[in-house]
Amino acid sequence: MEKARDLPGGEPVLRARGIDKSFGAVRVLESVDFEVRPGEVVALIGDNGAGKSTLINVLTGVLRPDSGEIFFEEKRVRFATPHEARERGIETVYQDLAVAPQLDAVSNIFLGREHRRAGILGRLGFLDGGRMRRETEDQLTDLRVRLSSLEKPLSTLSGGQRQGVAVARAVMWASKVVIMDEPTAALGVAQVEMVLDLIRRVRDTGIPVVFISHNMPHVFEVADRISVLRLGEMVAELDPATATTDDAVAAMTGSASGNGEAA
Amino acid sequence: MSETPSQEGNGGGGIRGVLTGLGPALIFGILVGLVVVFTIINGTAFFNPENFVNITVDASVLLLLAVGMTFVIITAGIDLSVGAVLVLSSVVAAQVMVALSGTEQQVQNYQFPTQGIGIPAGIAAGLLAGLLCGLGNGFLITRLRMPPFIVTLGTLGIALGTAQILSGGTNVPYVPTAIQSQIGERDLFGFLPVPVLITLLVVIVAWLALHRTSFGRYTFAIGSNVDAARRAGINVDRHLLKVYALSGFLSGLAGIVDLARFNTASVSAHDADNLAAISAVVIGGTSLFGGIGTIVGSVVGTFIPAVLRNGFVIQGVQAFWQQVAIGAVLILAVFIDQRRRSAEERM
Numbered sequence: 217m218e219k220a221r222d223l224p225g226g227e228p229v230l231r232a233r234g235i236d237k238s239f240g241a242v243r244v245l246e247s248v249d250f251e252v253r254p255g256e257v258v259a260l261i262g263d264n265g266a267g268k269s270t271l272i273n274v275l276t277g278v279l280r281p282d283s284g285e286i287f288f289e290e291k292r293v294r295f296a297t298p299h300e301a302r303e304r305g306i307e308t309v310y311q312d313l314a315v316a317p318q319l320d321a322v323s324n325i326f327l328g329r330e331h332r333r334a335g336i337l338g339r340l341g342f343l344d345g346g347r348m349r350r351e352t353e354d355q356l357t358d359l360r361v362r363l364s365s366l367e368k369p370l371s372t373l374s375g376g377q378r379q380g381v382a383v384a385r386a387v388m389w390a391s392k393v394v395i396m397d398e399p400t401a402a403l404g405v406a407q408v409e410m411v412l413d414l415i416r417r418v419r420d421t422g423i424p425v426v427f428i429s430h431n432m433p434h435v436f437e438v439a440d441r442i443s444v445l446r447l448g449e450m451v452a453e454l455d456p457a458t459a460t461t462d463d464a465v466a467a468m469t470g471s472a473s474g475n476g477e478a479a
Numbered sequence: 480m481s482e483t484p485s486q487e488g489n490g491g492g493g494i495r496g497v498l499t500g501l502g503p504a505l506i507f508g509i510l511v512g513l514v515v516v517f518t519i520i521n522g523t524a525f526f527n528p529e530n531f532v533n534i535t536v537d538a539s540v541l542l543l544l545a546v547g548m549t550f551v552i553i554t555a556g557i558d559l560s561v562g563a564v565l566v567l568s569s570v571v572a573a574q575v576m577v578a579l580s581g582t583e584q585q586v587q588n589y590q591f592p593t594q595g596i597g598i599p600a601g602i603a604a605g606l607l608a609g610l611l612c613g614l615g616n617g618f619l620i621t622r623l624r625m626p627p628f629i630v631t632l633g634t635l636g637i638a639l640g641t642a643q644i645l646s647g648g649t650n651v652p653y654v655p656t657a658i659q660s661q662i663g664e665r666d667l668f669g670f671l672p673v674p675v676l677i678t679l680l681v682v683i684v685a686w687l688a689l690h691r692t693s694f695g696r697y698t699f700a701i702g703s704n705v706d707a708a709r710r711a712g713i714n715v716d717r718h719l720l721k722v723y724a725l726s727g728f729l730s731g732l733a734g735i736v737d738l739a740r741f742n743t744a745s746v747s748a749h750d751a752d753n754l755a756a757i758s759a760v761v762i763g764g765t766s767l768f769g770g771i772g773t774i775v776g777s778v779v780g781t782f783i784p785a786v787l788r789n790g791f792v793i794q795g796v797q798a799f800w801q802q803v804a805i806g807a808v809l810i811l812a813v814f815i816d817q818r819r820r821s822a823e824e825r826m
Contacts, residue, residue: 299712314710316703318770319696327700328711330693341692 226254227290229392229424230275230306235284237270244270246448247284252393257415257425259435259456262445263468268428269311271445272395276308277301289392305391309382311398317371317378321363322352324370325385355388356380359414376407380414387418394418395426400434412438430468432461446470506762506812510779510786517790524793532672536740538785539678540565542778543733544756545763546685547726549777552760553689554722555702555769556620556627560634561730562752564612566744567638568734572605573651573744580655591655598658605738606731612638613727617720627723635753642746651744663739674736681729686774698722702769755784758805762812766819783808 228251237245245267252258262268273279275286277295286293288304295301298308315324326348332338352366361380363373370378379399386394396415400408415425415438429435435442436456444452444467452467465471518526544561551558577586580597591597612634619630665673689695697718700708709715738744763780765772787801 298710302712308710310710312706314704314707316700316707316770318703318766319699323696323700324707327696327707328713330696332693341688341694343691343693343696 228253228287229289231287232271232275232281233285233287235271235274235286236282237267237274237279238282244448245274245281248445248448248450250275250443250450252424252426254424255419255422256440257419257427257438259427259429259439259442260445261428261430261432261435261442261464261468263430265447266445266468267448268445269397272308272397272426272428275301276306276395302389305389306393306395307386307390309379309386309394309396309399311401315370315378315382315385318369320369321356321366321373321381321384322348324381325352325355325388327385329389351388352384355384359384359387359417361410361414374407375403376410379403379407379411383411383414383418387421387423390423393424393426395428397428398430399427400429400431408434432464435464436461444468505815506764506776506783506808507779509808510783513783513786513790517786517793521790521793525790528670530789530793532670532675534782534785534789535675535678536672537789538781539674540733540737540740541752541755541759541785542678542781543681543729543736544752545759545777545781546681546774547729548756548760549685549763549765549772549774550689550698550722551627551726552757552765552767553698553702553769553772554719555705555767556719556722557631557757557767558616558723558726559628559631559753560612560616560638561726561733561756562749563635563637563639563642564609564727564730565734565737565752566746566749567612567642567645568605568609568731569738569744570642570646570651570746571608572601572735572738573654574601574645575604576601576655576658577651577653586653586655589653589656591657594655594657598655601658602735605735606728609731609734610724610728612730613724614720616727617723620723621716621719639746642744646744646746648746650746654738654742654744656742658739659742663736663742674740677732677736681732682774682778689772689774694718694721699770699772702766702771704770758809759784761816762805762808764812764816766816767813768816771816780812 231251233249235245235248235250248267248271250260250271260268260271270279274281277298277300280294280296286295293304316327319327322345331344331347333342333344338344349366356363359380361377361384363377363380365373370381373381383396383399386396399411399415403411412434415427419425427435427439439456442454442456442459442464443450444454444464446468451470454464454467514526524530544565548558548561576594576597578597579600580586580591580594585592616627616631616634619625620627662673667673667676689698697708697713700711700713701715701718705715734744759780760772760777761767761780762783763773763776763778765776784801784805787804788798791798791801
């Protein structure tokens with residue numbers, strides 16, 4: 217359980233300690249510790265209802281923990297809103313993508329952070345479409361995301377391309393951490409490969425990625441470290457180089473033998 | 480499906496922000512077709528500059544409502560109150576004008592010694608009334624989380640009822656005639672009626688705002704995916720408040736233009752304006768599901784009924800046929816919109 221400690225170095229960028237969270241009588245998180253270190257892909261896995269999304273929501277300011285502490289770059293923080301977390305450079309790609317399907321890629325990537333024109337026109341809210349388009353092209357090129365069109369609404373693109381836009385947006389604005397909630401859930405085989413590739417490429421730029429999934433093959437393909445949640449508790453930390461899928465499933469389901477009976 | 484880099488020159492990329500497709504082109508084709516047909520049937524009685532100006536003047540009030548409605552519907556909302564707010568605004572404007580333009584005795588003799596104060600004050604009061612109604616709609620929708628359909632239906636009743644209480648249920652008489660001679664029926668440079676100029680300016684500003692500014696971008700984003708807009712840090716409530724305020728303000732402006740054209744605030748002539756405006760916007764390709772729409776489309780959608788009515792009148796066909804035709808076009812437009820949506824969802 218302690219063996220992953222000496223993986224990619226440096227102090228944790230984001231660290232949660234002793235997080236408790238209840239919804240009414242339901243204890244969703246129970247003194248959970250979790251950390252994200254520079255340059256790693258850390259997978260957060262767990263069965264449905266294990267508390268993965270709640271933990272992410274606590275880390276990104278969507279929910280406030282009942283108790284526990286969150287440290288960002290070694291300093292204690294309390295994110296009151298998702299906006300505050302984003303301002304510190306923590307971006308989230310949500311499970312449902314949270315893109316505007318009727319808008320094009322450029323509009324989505326810059327949504328809420330549009331470049332405006334210089335001078336009086338900018339003060340009036342006029343957008344600098346050319347600049348946003350150029351920066352979008354650069355970003356997509358860097359991430360090797362290929363779209364059939366920058367001008368067409370995302371609804372006309374494939375699921376993989378849409379995912380590419382959602383990830384590109386997060387990476388564009390994330391200076392510290394990218395969190396991806398089930399980014400491969402609704403994708404076909406080829407598209408999954410693209411997204412997993414994308415995750416590695418983001419990590420290689422030095423930005424750590426939190427990869428939430430319950431698809432073991434995907435997790436073992438990209439993760440440098442695996443944290444396992446079960447019923448609101450952090451029950452294991454695995455090194456994908458030495459652990460097996462059965463170990464992970466056993467930790468997720470709590471079956472000691474790890475014969476994968478619940479998989 | 481696959482991630483192939485398709486570089487084929489695609490027609491959709493021409494006008495950025497304007498979502499092209501079969502719908503808008505078809506609707507524009509219908510307008511052009513109507514003009515061609517009426518020209519063939521009626522010749523120069525229909526196809527002459529003067530008649531086109533007439534059509535535009537007739538369409539101007541509805542166009543102002545349709546412009547505001549375009550923003551509202553793109554956010555996936557609806558504003559049923561526009562016609563009633565128009566009436567309330569024009570009644571308020573008319574009564575302020577009458578009250579401030581002279582003594583009761585004087586105005587009844589059509590003398591308006593202080594109309595230099597009365598008319599501007601009336602215009603300001605009318606616009607303010609419209610703006611307040613819009614703000615009220617926006618406030619109820621965003622703060623009390625009530626559906627726009629119900630809120631604006633309620634505002635419809637309140638505004639129309641208030642207008643009738645204020646006016647005693649009849650048209651407001653003794654409005655200074657200068658508003659008609661100086662605004663409603665005035666031609667600038669001998670050819671450009673002031674109502675058309677006002678509407679043209681509003682259309683241009685609205686086009687820029689919708690397709691070139693962050694205001695427009697947020698309008699589309701909220702209608703497309705309100706959660707995405709929120710997560711992107713857009714203040715959705717404040718934006719919706721502005722959009723409904725805009726619709727109210729433009730309804731107020733439409734009320735002023737209507738007052739200027741007819742020199743009276745008419746309380747009963749606008750019962751169907753809300754539905755006419757919604758029809759125009761939807762015919763113009765704006766999606767009732769939100770996230771899609773253009774100002775140009777709404778202009779076209781407003782001109783289709785206007786051209787139909789004008790053509791029928793010239794030809795001596797009962798103008799009621801216009802309503803039948805518009806009903807059919809509206810159903811066609813919504814059908815196209817739905818097919819477009821389900822085609823998208825299959826991708």
